[in-house]
Amino acid sequence: MGAASHLCGLLFQNALHTEMTTVPYKGTAPAMTDLIGGQIDLMCDQTTNTTSQIEGKKVKAFAVTTAKRLTTPALKDLPTMQESGLKGFEVTIWHGLYAPKGTPPEVLAKLNAALKAALKDPEFIKKQEGLGAVVVTDKRVEPAEHKKFVAAEIAKWSPIIKAAGVYAD
Amino acid sequence: MKRLLLLAATVAAFAAQAQSFPGTKPVTIVVPFAAGGPTDRVARDLAEAMRKPLGGVSVVVDNAAGAGGSIGANKVAKAAPDGHTLLLHHIGMATMPTLVRNLPFKVESDFEYLGMVNDVPMTLIGRPNLPATTSRNWSPGSTRTRARSTWAMRVWVPPRTCAACCSRTPCTPR
Numbered sequence: 001m002g003a004a005s006h007l008c009g010l011l012f013q014n015a016l017h018t019e020m021t022t023v024p025y026k027g028t029a030p031a032m033t034d035l036i037g038g039q040i041d042l043m044c045d046q047t048t049n050t051t052s053q054i055e056g057k058k059v060k061a062f063a064v065t066t067a068k069r070l071t072t073p074a075l076k077d078l079p080t081m082q083e084s085g086l087k088g089f090e091v092t093i094w095h096g097l098y099a100p101k102g103t104p105p106e107v108l109a110k111l112n113a114a115l116k117a118a119l120k121d122p123e124f125i126k127k128q129e130g131l132g133a134v135v136v137t138d139k140r141v142e143p144a145e146h147k148k149f150v151a152a153e154i155a156k157w158s159p160i161i162k163a164a165g166v167y168a169d
Numbered sequence: 170m171k172r173l174l175l176l177a178a179t180v181a182a183f184a185a186q187a188q189s190f191p192g193t194k195p196v197t198i199v200v201p202f203a204a205g206g207p208t209d210r211v212a213r214d215l216a217e218a219m220r221k222p223l224g225g226v227s228v229v230v231d232n233a234a235g236a237g238g239s240i241g242a243n244k245v246a247k248a249a250p251d252g253h254t255l256l257l258h259h260i261g262m263a264t265m266p267t268l269v270r271n272l273p274f275k276v277e278s279d280f281e282y283l284g285m286v287n288d289v290p291m292t293l294i295g296r297p298n299l300p301a302t303t304s305r306n307w308s309p310g311s312t313r314t315r316a317r318s319t320w321a322m323r324v325w326v327p328p329r330t331c332a333a334c335c336s337r338t339p340c341t342p343r
Contacts, residue, residue: 002237002268004260008291038296048207050292060299065291078292092288095211095259097198098242098280100250107190107252108281110223115284118218127214131207133287140285147282153263154276161267168237168268 002168005031007157008044008065008091010164015086035059046093047132051075065091072132094136094153096146108143116141190252191226198255199248201241203234207289212257215286237261239269246274256280 025031055074081089216228233241238261248254
């Protein structure tokens with residue numbers, strides 16, 4: 001409960017104004033087995049886990065949850081959720097880097113510069129693409145934009161999680 | 170005066186430390202999830218890629234899993250703010266404040282934000298014989314109502330009830 005797949009499902013029901021039955025699994029691997037077997041109807045999961053199943057036509061693929069279509073050969077023909085009529089529907093499992101409050105500005109500047117260098121490292125980009133991840137190239141590599149983005153995500157998910165009444169504690 | 174001197178010395182030492190960061194002391198990236206998972210893999214790749222720009226210092230990953238990622242995040246929130254303990258967290262950073270009640274730290278004010286790393290896209294997939302054929306089944310034009318009928322009825326209402334609904338909706342019975 002509260003995992004990315006669950007959140008994506010909650011957002012989907014919210015966008016459609018409809019209620020579906022949530023079937024909790026210990027992980028998305030057993031859920032995928034049941035989806036292929038037809039025991040469950042729908043699932044939302046990261047490309048890392050779904051691309052090969054989509055490619056092998058073991059499941060029916062409907063859409064990607066990014067703002068733009070993906071470039072991965074197996075997924076490039078999939079429309080976005082927005083193209084499919086669900087305005088503003090966007091979910092990605094994004095990752096960010098943080099330091100404890102009070103870290104000196106010079107240290108933060110060095111860490112941010114190192115992060116930016118890492119994100120441009122061809123070896124790193126290749127490895128991330130292999131995981132199905134898209135390395136950040138936009139302004140969210142800047143600390144202020146990163147913070148703004150996280151604040152917007154908190155505002156986006158809070159009402160959805162509260163309405164569903166799910167808690168991880 | 171003595172106190173003032175001591176203060177000045179402390180500030181100078183602190184500034185010198187900041188100047189020479191990272192020095193030879195390793196930088197630890199805390200991952201609030203188990204080793205081998207997707208976030209751990211991102212952290213390990215990142216640690217390797219940040220080593221060179223940080224002057225060759227060793228960058229290590231510390232897995233501190235539990236409580237929806239809040240245990241590892243708490244560890245970093247309470248760590249010495251010297252740049253040697255960092256946190257790599259995913260979307261959970263934004264959902265923790267709601268998902269975990271009584272969080273022992275504040276996501277918005279207990280951290281310095283260093284920048285984002287990546288986005289892992291998701292896909293909406295269905296069982297192979299799901300009647301809805303394309304996403305267009307719930308899309309353009311009359312989105313809302315049609316969406317409701319397509320999904321709620323085709324997918325979630327038992328076939329018997331569905332047949333009745335289908336006489337007045339664009340729904341195909343199973």
